[in-house]
Amino acid sequence: MGKRSVIPFGPQHPVLPEPIHSDRVIEDETVVEAVPSVGFIHRGLEGLVEKRDFNQMTYVAERTCGICSFQHGMGYCEAVEHVFGVEIPRRAKFLRTIWAELGRMHSHLLWLGLLADGFGYENLFYQCWRVREKVLDLQEMTSGGRLIFSVNTIGGVIKDITPEQFAVISDTLNDVEKELYAVLDTFIKDYSVQSRLKGVGILTKEQVHDLGCAGPVARASGVPMDMRRLGYAAYPELDFDPITYEDGDSYSRCLVRIDEVFQSIELIRQAMGKIPDEKELATPVKGNPDGEYFMRVEQPRGEAVYYVKGNGKPNLQRMRIRTPTFANLMGLCEMLKNTKLADVGLLILTIDPCISCTER
Amino acid sequence: MAQVIHPEEIIETIEVDKLLTKVMELKKNHYRISQACAAYVDEKFELSYSFADDETYQYHTLRVVIDTYAEVPSITEIVPAAVFYENEMKEIFGVKIQMISLDYNNKLYRINTTTPLGPKASADKEEEEA
Amino acid sequence: MAILNYAPEALKNLFRPPVTTKYPAEPAVYPERSRGHIEIAIDECISCGMCVRCCPCGTLSVDRNAGTWSIDRFDCIACGYCVEKCPKKCLHMVAGYQTPGEKKGSVTYQKSPEVMEADRKKREEAAAKAKAAAEAKAKAKTLDESKPEA
Numbered sequence A: 001m002g003k004r005s006v007i008p009f010g011p012q013h014p015v016l017p018e019p020i021h022s023d024r025v026i027e028d029e030t031v032v033e034a035v036p037s038v039g040f041i042h043r044g045l046e047g048l049v050e051k052r053d054f055n056q057m058t059y060v061a062e063r064t065c066g067i068c069s070f071q072h073g074m075g076y077c078e079a080v081e082h083v084f085g086v087e088i089p090r091r092a093k094f095l096r097t098i099w100a101e102l103g104r105m106h107s108h109l110l111w112l113g114l115l116a117d118g119f120g121y122e123n124l125f126y127q128c129w130r131v132r133e134k135v136l137d138l139q140e141m142t143s144g145g146r147l148i149f150s151v152n153t154i155g156g157v158i159k160d161i162t163p164e165q166f167a168v169i170s171d172t173l174n175d176v177e178k179e180l181y182a183v184l185d186t187f188i189k190d191y192s193v194q195s196r197l198k199g200v201g202i203l204t205k206e207q208v209h210d211l212g213c214a215g216p217v218a219r220a221s222g223v224p225m226d227m228r229r230l231g232y233a234a235y236p237e238l239d240f241d242p243i244t245y246e247d248g249d250s251y252s253r254c255l256v257r258i259d260e261v262f263q264s265i266e267l268i269r270q271a272m273g274k275i276p277d278e279k280e281l282a283t284p285v286k287g288n289p290d291g292e293y294f295m296r297v298e299q300p301r302g303e304a305v306y307y308v309k310g311n312g313k314p315n316l317q318r319m320r321i322r323t324p325t326f327a328n329l330m331g332l333c334e335m336l337k338n339t340k341l342a343d344v345g346l347l348i349l350t351i352d353p354c355i356s357c358t359e360r
Numbered sequence B: 001m002a003q004v005i006h007p008e009e010i011i012e013t014i015e016v017d018k019l020l021t022k023v024m025e026l027k028k029n030h031y032r033i034s035q036a037c038a039a040y041v042d043e044k045f046e047l048s049y050s051f052a053d054d055e056t057y058q059y060h061t062l063r064v065v066i067d068t069y070a071e072v073p074s075i076t077e078i079v080p081a082a083v084f085y086e087n088e089m090k091e092i093f094g095v096k097i098q099m100i101s102l103d104y105n106n107k108l109y110r111i112n113t114t115t116p117l118g119p120k121a122s123a124d125k126e127e128e129e130a
Numbered sequence C: 001m002a003i004l005n006y007a008p009e010a011l012k013n014l015f016r017p018p019v020t021t022k023y024p025a026e027p028a029v030y031p032e033r034s035r036g037h038i039e040i041a042i043d044e045c046i047s048c049g050m051c052v053r054c055c056p057c058g059t060l061s062v063d064r065n066a067g068t069w070s071i072d073r074f075d076c077i078a079c080g081y082c083v084e085k086c087p088k089k090c091l092h093m094v095a096g097y098q099t100p101g102e103k104k105g106s107v108t109y110q111k112s113p114e115v116m117e118a119d120r121k122k123r124e125e126a127a128a129k130a131k132a133a134a135e136a137k138a139k140a141k142t143l144d145e146s147k148p149e150a
Helices: A046-050 A056-062 A069-084 A090-118 A122-143 A163-189 A191-197 A205-211 A216-220 A250-274 A324-336 A341-350 A355-359 B016-028 B080-093 B119-129 C007-015 C050-054 C081-085 C113-149
Strands: A004-009 A021-027 A030-037 A290-299 A302-311 A318-322 B010-014 B032-041 B044-052 B059-067 B071-073 B096-098 C037-040 C060-063 C068-072 C091-094 C106-110
Touching (some): A004 A341, A021 A341, A030 A341, A056 A069, A056 A318, A069 A090, A069 A302, A069 A318, A090 A122, A090 A163, A090 A250, A090 A341, A122 A163, A122 C007, A163 A250, A191 A250, A205 A324, A205 B080, A216 A250, A290 B059, A302 A324, A302 B032, A318 B032, A324 A355, A324 B032, A324 B080, B010 B016, B016 B071, B032 B080, B044 B080, B080 B096, C050 C060, C050 C081, C081 C091
Parallel strands (some): B010 B059, B071 B096
Antiparallel strands (some): B032 B044, C037 C091, C060 C068, C068 C106
């Protein structure tokens, strides 16, 4: 046994603009143990339910995270809709699906860019974000906000996507797909990328299960877990399979996300082809929520759990958001064991941590 | 068409002394911990431990309703991944959880108030209103 | 495994024009639906206070008697909920973001005197009508009460 020392890492991350701190015990250059600590940006969003009514909470839930904002709003709305027992119009379901998948695309492209930056490939980082900008433009065109959509409401959506906008989306997606093939090919084939990612931070299928990991981290280890299978929004009508890889290393986690970007493009195309032509966008809800429901949605980062409990008053009794990063933190601790200190920054990135939404 | 698997979620209310047995049983049946949270409802704590099965997509929630002064055993010895959830319950609500394997001692979140959503906060509010 | 995989992309980049716009020199283009800030057609406002009640961040305030509507633009999260809820549709979401400032402060919009006058008249009329109705009701009631006695 060599001499052990403790090195604090964070809260500043070299690449990630999110405060996560961890104390790692190292032996020579190898990490033996890592104890993460979060909590620098606890905002108390869950406590806000005492002061805001359930309609206003839609906008609060949406602002939990700046990246998967639409999916947070959707998760909250679906949960409350389940409590009310309302069925939202079919067109609203498809619109939600399209927006959710656009969100997934831009989130994964953001992550791929950060990953490239994390292992020092700055040029690739620029390219990913250049393509991502086109997706953001689509989001701004359809919803009015680049990242915060504010289109969800309890019972459906507020805004519609016009046929002209569908044409623009379709054209842009074709462009984006073509450009992504050129850019993302580098991740898949490039020698330097592989040498940084392959075999680093391996999580086995059993570990993933025991540690309760979710999303791409779990799928990269061969667990075919995809909450879209639960059939919320318009996913029951679309054709897709969860993307899984078997290796469970950083490279697999990268490949899962690359494939999911293309899967999202495919899903948006399917949804645009099947979207029904209806006028109604939202089912009006009456009264106040009374009851409880656990809603699970598949966010870009993994499974998010929304728990709402109402007692017939305008203010909910309890709203709980369990974000995917919260579930993946334990996986991260496990992943960091027996890795080189130089890989730590990169490994923290591979779970796609979003600390702001973890602490809410 | 994607296959939809959505079994009805189970919410099972159990006594606090059955908690560990139940958790062990679920773990044996290959469930993964999905979330755990507390709620302060009608001057009692409602703890929800949710477990998910990744093949059947079954969602199984264990609900424990306890008095605010009651002590709850930690499930972290059986399910290590519950560490952060239990620390959060302890810090935000003031649930008395015993023997958490990695206890942050109310330092998980760097906040100034103690148990912001727990009974103390509500008591304060009532005082304010009165 | 390839070593010069990225080379074609990198070479293309040499000849590509910049993707970014030189913002202050070139104007930024906002799409039609852009949620920039809220504008109010103050003369159409009926001071009902619906926007104040629905605002998630409590940035709006309405004074019915003074005929004003004020907003702290630095607190506004541009969610558009008030725009959606406004019964008169006099609130609008328009493009263009709030410029940075040294300190927060609310902007107050004042109804024009003519509208204020008209409002006042309408209110007086309504009050008179209500008073008359109440009186009539009271009268009817006294009649009702007097009937059984008689």
